[in-house]
Amino acid sequence: MKLTEIADNPGSRKKRMRVGRGIGSGKGKQSGRGGKGQTARSGVRIKGFEGGQMPLHRRLPKRGFNNIFRLEYAEINLDRLQDAVDRKAIDAGATVTAESLVKAGVLRRSRDGVRLLGRGELKAKLTIEVHGASKSAIEAVEKAGGSVKILAPAKKEDGEAA
Numbered sequence: 327m328k329l330t331e332i333a334d335n336p337g338s339r340k341k342r343m344r345v346g347r348g349i350g351s352g353k354g355k356q357s358g359r360g361g362k363g364q365t366a367r368s369g370v371r372i373k374g375f376e377g378g379q380m381p382l383h384r385r386l387p388k389r390g391f392n393n394i395f396r397l398e399y400a401e402i403n404l405d406r407l408q409d410a411v412d413r414k415a416i417d418a419g420a421t422v423t424a425e426s427l428v429k430a431g432v433l434r435r436s437r438d439g440v441r442l443l444g445r446g447e448l449k450a451k452l453t454i455e456v457h458g459a460s461k462s463a464i465e466a467v468e469k470a471g472g473s474v475k476i477l478a479p480a481k482k483e484d485g486e487a488a
Contacts, residue, residue, distance in 0.1 A: 405446025
């Protein structure tokens with residue numbers, strides 16, 4: 327095989343449609359945009375406009391509210407923690423914090439803190455510092471001989487929405 331013999335699969339590259347290039351092209355005159363008016367123009371298009379009737383999104387009642395002080399926790403279960411200890415991503419002797427979990431690749435990001443949940447089984451004796459933990463998770467860690475320290479919730483900065 328030579329360099330000049332290399333080619334794409336047939337049909338893998340399709341030429342783009344050149345609109346507005348005459349009646350014979352099949353996409354001439356209005357270029358497939360229909361007649362005149364707002365929908366034929368670029369940029370402006372009223373989404374949800376119902377010809378002067380009150381649009382559906384305004385007819386329906388509003389529900390609930392958005393809590394700007396809500397905290398988003400990264401959740402981790404005991405089985406994921408045990409897996410990390412087994413593959414030596416986390417040192418069992420050191421304190422397990424949000425930063426150490428991110429550094430070990432167990433969590434992608436710590437968000438507003440870490441919450442420990444009780445799915446799975448923990449065999450390693452760990453000292454864990456998290457922003458929240460379920461009762462079953464705390465019991466399982468203490469049963470394995472470790473301890474859980476609950477940190478104060480992270481404060482949101484002024485004007486920062488969740």
